[in-house]
Amino acid sequence: MMQKTHSANARTAQPRSARPGRVRIGDVAASLGLTKGTVSRALNGYPDIAESTQLRVKRAAEAMGYRPLAHAQAIRTGRVRAMGLIVEIGEYDSHRPFLAEFLAGVTRAAGAESWTLTVATSVSPEDTQTTLARLVDEHKADGFILPRTRWSDPRVDLLRAQGIPFILYGRTADTTGCAWFDILGEDAMRDAAVRLAGQGHRRIAFVNGGSEYNFARVRHEGYLKGLEEAGLPADPALMATDAVTTEDGKAAAERLLRLDLPPTAFVYATDKAALGLYRAAQDLGLRIGSDLSVIGYDGLPEGAFAQPPLTTYSVDTAHAGERLAAMLIERIRGAAPEDLRELAPARLIARGSDGPPALSSEKLATLVRAKEGHIQGRNQ
Amino acid sequence: MMQKTHSANARTAQPRSARPGRVRIGDVAASLGLTKGTVSRALNGYPDIAESTQLRVKRAAEAMGYRPLAHAQAIRTGRVRAMGLIVEIGEYDSHRPFLAEFLAGVTRAAGAESWTLTVATSVSPEDTQTTLARLVDEHKADGFILPRTRWSDPRVDLLRAQGIPFILYGRTADTTGCAWFDILGEDAMRDAAVRLAGQGHRRIAFVNGGSEYNFARVRHEGYLKGLEEAGLPADPALMATDAVTTEDGKAAAERLLRLDLPPTAFVYATDKAALGLYRAAQDLGLRIGSDLSVIGYDGLPEGAFAQPPLTTYSVDTAHAGERLAAMLIERIRGAAPEDLRELAPARLIARGSDGPPALSSEKLATLVRAKEGHIQGRNQ
DNA sequence: ATTTTCCCCGAAACCGGTTTCGGCAAGGGC
DNA sequence: GCCCTTGCCGAAACCGGTTTCGGGGAAAAT
Structure with missing residues (x-):
């Protein structure tokens, strides 16, 4: 296995890590005569940075085309700015026709906050649990959208046990700690x-x-x-x-x-x-x-x-996706699940x-x- | 903006970074009396680690339920183990009926290698470019699947310019550096x-x-x-x-x-x-x-x-998705694009x-x- | 018996960010 | 005029991994 990786690395012959030419936070700092810590705080709007400095930094970052690496931030913040969605694709899958709209809605709302969507598929409820566990273990997402809620839903149990934020598309029996969006x-x-x-x-x-x-x-x-x-x-x-x-x-x-x-x-x-x-x-x-x-x-x-x-x-599926994504982000940012429960009528x-x-x-x-x-x- | 983040952090009141209870590489190392560097090399199959140690480490990691954080690895390796897919959802979108199958295929092959899929949607070619640029900038994916290839495709230009791996579902005019899977x-x-x-x-x-x-x-x-x-x-x-x-x-x-x-x-x-x-x-x-x-x-x-x-x-859309994902992973691991060109018949x-x-x-x-x-x- | 070689592993740097801590200088109160 | 805040920023630790470098010790060579 190592052989493979090694030869692969050798073949690509790229600098060992990130893309060359990428502008890092240190570059921005150097160009302004500041330290990277200061730049970081300025960009994240910490109150202990002078307003003027903040503006100067933001302008410079913008001008230099600086974009922080999501995964580099994640290592410290614990947030990858991604939400997870597992689509269960059975033999006769009834949300197939709505999938495109749903994804459109979710990614639109997610993109507005510079979040992304990680999608997985599964073929059965058991498969769903396995996949969910893997995504959780590797922390590929900060929270999950759970579509097609069951009355008693094992996905909820898993996420609740691990303390990972989620939002339901639908409602469920045990509502403790649950946020949801649903159609009436x-x-x-x-x-x-x-x-x-x-x-x-x-x-x-x-x-x-x-x-x-x-x-x-x-x-x-x-x-x-x-x-x-x-x-x-x-x-x-x-x-x-x-x-x-x-x-x-x-x-x-x-x-x-x-x-x-x-x-x-x-x-x-x-x-x-x-x-x-x-x-x-x-x-x-x-x-x-x-x-x-x-x-x-x-x-x-x-x-x-x-x-x-x-x-x-x-049912406005795209809108549902949008709301779910937006609400999940709020949830992850700390909003109480009880405050994130929304119902919309069908037309x-x-x-x-x-x-x-x-x-x-x-x-x-x-x-x-x-x-x-x-x-x-x-x-x- | 900071206010928001601050209060949010305060509300959650979680330990500042990753999940508590998560077992880190240091924990595995400590339990074996080794250093984390050694454990890392053992798990990644480096040849300078004794076979016996390698086994011992792998067993312990397995037993302790250790799963490396994808984004923590990424910071050094530059690989997030994710592929990107941007679905263009126009008014009359012809791949809508195949989307579910396609995603199923892609995520199946990706999951087999413990990769994930990052999905975005767009409403126009311009929107696609913008979204693609954002994903590239934040390095949310190591490579991209480009469906519905155009004869002259701006996505290809963008990725080629940045040296980012991609694979086409379809073929295109300028084939230099292009890998593809397509139906005949x-x-x-x-x-x-x-x-x-x-x-x-x-x-x-x-x-x-x-x-x-x-x-x-x-x-x-x-x-x-x-x-x-x-x-x-x-x-x-x-x-x-x-x-x-x-x-x-x-x-x-x-x-x-x-x-x-x-x-x-x-x-x-x-x-x-x-x-x-x-x-x-x-x-x-x-x-x-x-x-x-x-x-x-x-x-x-x-x-x-x-x-x-x-x-x-x-057309076997699920199979296409599988092949595309598998080939993209090979591409990212260093395979030459010329060796990654596959055509399959329609039935x-x-x-x-x-x-x-x-x-x-x-x-x-x-x-x-x-x-x-x-x-x-x-x-x- | 000494030197060389090679096998393993520890120590430490590193990746690109975030966050803590402390200190300097200016301003305010007495 | 002195002390105490307060505002602002630098220095350094930190996150959880990977990778480089070098050295100790056993085996092999001389």
């Missing part, structure tokens, strides 16, 4: 249910996402609250869980439509799953927006291209997938049964 | 043309992507080569450029189909644009896979769900969007004209 998915689901009830729907189904995540919990609560506000009974038969993919969403829709009294309206916790209803409807010859109403959540671009375009509660994008029911549940049931018999007959 | 888009386009010709098509159109990128250049060449191999003439009227979005792809298709002798087959440089042909075909009442044939490129997931599913040349996924032409160009032309007149008539 519960409000969206509540509004969706109320909206559909207002259109005349009486049987409104709810298809939830992966139940290990916290967002599923709060969205479910919101849906229930919506029913309550609308004066509708909560029927467990009308609720499905763990619809992650479009296929899942389709399967859930089919099951619900085969009920004796099927729902005429559907609230989906995710757009991706909601698109499954479109396929189920197509198979059954039902028209979305009249025979069936559906409201989704996320603001997935594909939803806008569906026929009819999907009514949804859209309704009313499109064509919901409206007054064209059929009663009874009529819908006969229609479905007729079609199903037909399909079965064909298949046999 | 030219071969894919050539094969696509030959394949369509083999199915009996005589007029094969080509709809290219953004012409500022190098990939457009090579894919165009491949298409021309394919025509030549098939013994077909190259007709400039059958070629379109800069189709970035699905809308662009649709517009290009419509223009081409209005020709006196429209093409019966289309080679698209990107799947995203190719999906535009589906919309154009739908409007004109033409069936894809018989009336019109189309072959795309990228392996976009949406293509599989189109009706009929899109035949395409699929044909034959689906239902291509086949023998059901109509001649002449018949197709009358069909289109009839339909167009109809639409115009309706619109007026």
Whole structure:
């Protein structure tokens, strides 16, 4: 192993350490007849440096193009000015479509403070823990953004135990020491249910996402609250869980439509799953927006291209990233976690997938049964 | 500004630098009765340390859970063990769907060597330059992955001038000092043309992507080569450029189909644009896979769900990321750029969007004209 | 038996910053 | 006129590693 390193070093034949030509703090100091300690304090705004000197130093540093090495500062300050993000990339990963926007938001806010973002990926929760531990051990980041919060989240346990700052995108069970930013998915689901009830729907189904995540919990609560506000009974038969993919969403829709009294309206916790209803409807010859109403959540671009375009509660993912990054920096700088808790609403994008029911549940049931018999007959 | 920092420090009230409880190299040394210099050399496999000592040290370090601080090493070695990636997120960004896979590949390979990835985003080429300069100045990365290479690429100029290692995802005009990994888009386009010709098509159109990128250049060449191999003439009227979005792809298709002798087959440089042909075909009442044939490129997931599913040349983006990261590390360790140039083929996924032409160009032309007149008539 | 060689390792410098400590000079109070 | 602040900066320690240099001791050569 050493051989490798040695020969490599030999080949590059560069001066043993940093880039040549780089201007160091000593250079700035020398050019001003000061010591590097003074320059450092001046640049960092210490109060025991004369205002005039401070200005002189800053001007000179600017002119000479001096930029302190982040890792050289880090050795003393213990801060690398970087935040960590571990993206869990499963087989069917639902934040894939938002990743670019999210990163854009995070890096924009981070860059504004001259921070950077260290990204890692993982394929499973266990892998996430391992990777997180490595980043922590090597201190590659001063704090972490934890997306897709689980109800009981091992990442939180790890970081809390080590006393490392973090911020959640989402909420979690044990809130002690937790800062977070989250979207009010519960409000969206509540509004969706109320909206559909207002259109005349009486049987409104709810298809939830992966139940290990916290967002599923709060969205479910919101849906229930919506029913309550609308004066509708909560029927467990009308609720499905763990619809992650479009296929899942389709399967859930089919099951619900085969009920004796099927729902005429559907609230989906995710757009991706909601698109499954479109396929189920197509198979059954039902028209979305009249025979069936559906409201989704996320603001997935594909939803806008569906026929009819999907009514949804859209999340500003870039903004979420920005807030998370900014808040994490505050947290690392010492702000109390209790003061860093922010919730933002999702925004309704009313499109064509919901409206007054064209059929009663009874009529819908006969229609479905007729079609199903037909399909079965064909298949046999 | 200082006030802020000061009060923040006071609030956290942590020991002034690194985490308490962290085991440092001195601790390992003390526990073995050695000096930290010796421990460092032992861990880094220097040949002037006795084999037995080396083993003893490594075992102790392992047992004590010692992990050197990356930035503490960096101050002397000049290496932070991190690579940089700047993702340009424009309005219609075509690598968005691949970003997750790409990051997965990059971080997998990087993590295998205990490297990390620093990600930044930008909104324009100018922004990219600024961001790149900042990362370079602060030495947040030892080298960079440059995706979406342009024919003349300012990022290359900047890094070359500063002597900072980089690797291209794609190729560029001036290859001096450049290492790269790329997909043989030219071969894919050539094969696509030959394949369509083999199915009996005589007029094969080509709809290219953004012409500022190098990939457009090579894919165009491949298409021309394919025509030549098939013994077909190259007709400039059958070629379109800069189709970035699905809308662009649709517009290009419509223009081409209005020709006196429209093409019966289309080679698209990107799947995203190719999906535009589906919309154009739908409007004109033409069936894809018989009336019109189309072959795309990228392996976009949406293509599989189109009706009929899109035949395409699929790119293994995760693999590309892995190779790029691994090669960049080699480059940084001193390998010559000339030895780090790798090309991989795209893989044909034959689906239902291509086949023998059901109509001649002449018949197709009358069909289109009839339909167009109809639409115009309706619109007026 | 002495000298030379070589193998190991300790001591100390070094990397590029930050932070502590102390001292000098000017200003203020008595 | 003297002492005590106060403001400002230099000197030096420090952070956690890496790398250079040199020397002690055992083995090999003479």
